[in-house]
Amino acid sequence: xxxxxxxxxxxxxxxxxxxxxxxxxxxxxxxxxxxxxxxxxxxxxxxxxxxxxxxxxxxxxxxxxxxxxxxxxxxxxxxxxxxxxxxxxxxxxxxxxxxxxxxxxxxxxxxxxxxxxxxxxxxxxxxxxxxxxxxxxxxxxxxxxxxxxxxxxxxxxxxxxxxxxxxxxxxxxxxxxxxxxxxxxxxxxxxxxxxxxxxxxxxxxxxxxxxxxxxxxxxxxxxxxxxxxxxxxxxxxxxxxxxxxxxxxxxxxxxxxxxxxxxxxxxxxxxxxxxxxxxxxxxxxxxxxxxxxxxxxxxxxxxxxxxxxxxxxxxxxxxxxxxxxxxxxxxxxxxxxxxxxxxxxxxxxxxxxxxxxxxxxxxxxxxxxxxxxxxxxxxxxxxxxxxxxxxxxxxxxxxxxxxxxxxxxxxxxxx
Numbered sequence: 001x002x003x004x005x006x007x008x009x010x011x012x013x014x015x016x017x018x019x020x021x022x023x024x025x026x027x028x029x030x031x032x033x034x035x036x037x038x039x040x041x042x043x044x045x046x047x048x049x050x051x052x053x054x055x056x057x058x059x060x061x062x063x064x065x066x067x068x069x070x071x072x073x074x075x076x077x078x079x080x081x082x083x084x085x086x087x088x089x090x091x092x093x094x095x096x097x098x099x100x101x102x103x104x105x106x107x108x109x110x111x112x113x114x115x116x117x118x119x120x121x122x123x124x125x126x127x128x129x130x131x132x133x134x135x136x137x138x139x140x141x142x143x144x145x146x147x148x149x150x151x152x153x154x155x156x157x158x159x160x161x162x163x164x165x166x167x168x169x170x171x172x173x174x175x176x177x178x179x180x181x182x183x184x185x186x187x188x189x190x191x192x193x194x195x196x197x198x199x200x201x202x203x204x205x206x207x208x209x210x211x212x213x214x215x216x217x218x219x220x221x222x223x224x225x226x227x228x229x230x231x232x233x234x235x236x237x238x239x240x241x242x243x244x245x246x247x248x249x250x251x252x253x254x255x256x257x258x259x260x261x262x263x264x265x266x267x268x269x270x271x272x273x274x275x276x277x278x279x280x281x282x283x284x285x286x287x288x289x290x291x292x293x294x295x296x297x298x299x300x301x302x303x304x305x306x307x308x309x310x311x312x313x314x315x316x317x318x319x320x321x322x323x324x325x326x327x328x329x330x331x332x333x334x335x336x337x338x339x340x341x342x343x344x345x346x347x348x349x350x351x352x353x354x355x356x357x358x359x360x361x362x363x364x365x366x367x368x369x370x371x372x373x374x375x376x377x378x379x380x381x382x383x384x385x386x387x388x389x390x391x392x393x394x395x396x397x398x399x400x401x402x403x404x405x406x407x408x409x410x411x412x413x414x415x
Contacts, residue, residue, distance in 0.1 A: 025159045033151065039165055057105065079100060108132050110133075153319060177217045183224045183249040185225050187201040236286075247301050251280045266285050274340060275342045326398075342382055347360050
């Protein structure tokens with residue numbers, strides 16, 4: 001039995017970075033860029049107006065005021081998307097819309113609300129500063145600039161920038177394909193006729209959901225019965241994926257066949273981790289593919305995935321940061337534990353008077369899947385501790401991505 005941290009880093013040492021694929025910029029959302037992106041030219045490509053107004057020469061309007069307006073001749077109206085074919089000279093102006101290229105000769109834009117129009121002319125009522133209300137060529141991105149780096153996790157703003165750079169498709173790291181195989185004679189699929197003594201194969205769906213949540217692609221292999229030949233064939237079938245996950249069959253019972261097959265068909269790296277739940281975890285490789293033998297109990301299965309498989313999938317997909325953050329919370333109850341094992345306890349989080357408190361979800365048995373449904377986080381008690389007391393500060397790994405969302409937009413409130 002090895003410590004959690006040792007198990008984690010032994011696993012990660014065997015996890016490769018996947019290859020690249022070219023996808024559309026919208027398909028790339030939430031994925032990791034696999035190339036450097038450079039600008040082919042300036043953005044914006046020319047000086048343009050930041051608002052609706054009048055393009056003028058600053059020299060002409062530097063003495064303008066409401067009491068003494070400057071009268072200029074309007075040469076043309078210039079909408080966005082058009083270019084003025086001419087030059088703004090002394091005593092002249094062009095009516096310009098937001099985004100339109102600045103006409104030659106003009107060096108300033110006066111907002112329309114600081115003017116009045118009269119008989120083909122315009123009265124300028126304020127002396128704005130030289131160069132006011134102009135977006136300069138290249139002020140966003142300069143020609144030849146590296147705009148995005150390999151390893152960037154792509155968000156909506158990146159899609160807009162890539163579109164501005166005229167990149168409709170880019171290279172990203174591949175999404176891991178994860179084969180999920182449940183084992184055991186006791187299992188039934190969702191739609192099979194009910195039989196006494198059987199249980200529904202829920203692990204396939206919990207694990208597939210976890211795979212999807214971290215960007216992987218689950219490949220569900222169904223159920224392998226407790227027969228060596230059938231299990232071996234199913235495990236070999238799973239090697240078409242980048243990772244194989246089995247659930248169940250990794251303990252010490254007569255029908256726990258996964259460990260033996262992993263040794264016979266590949267290599268076993270370790271078995272058993274000093275944690276609860278999730279102690280009977282097996283990890284190894286078959287045909288150079290990582291294989292995780294997760295426990296069969298549904299909570300043990302999900303927590304083992306969370307601790308070991310999730311960071312592995314993120315590493316495969318090129319993510320630079322692969323571990324969830326943790327936070328401190330005040331414990332609201334006493335917890336006893338066995339020294340020598342790290343505990344991952346399902347908990348709820350409560351904010352009171354600016355402090356964060358943690359309380360367990362109730363019974364913590366490894367077969368109580370409803371405890372994972374209720375959990376907002378995992379309260380982590382390290383192996384060396386034998387108990388935690390009410391009022392202790394404890395580490396919590398948040399699981400709920402919406403945990404700190406509120407019913408009201410509190411950020412619009414006063415300080």
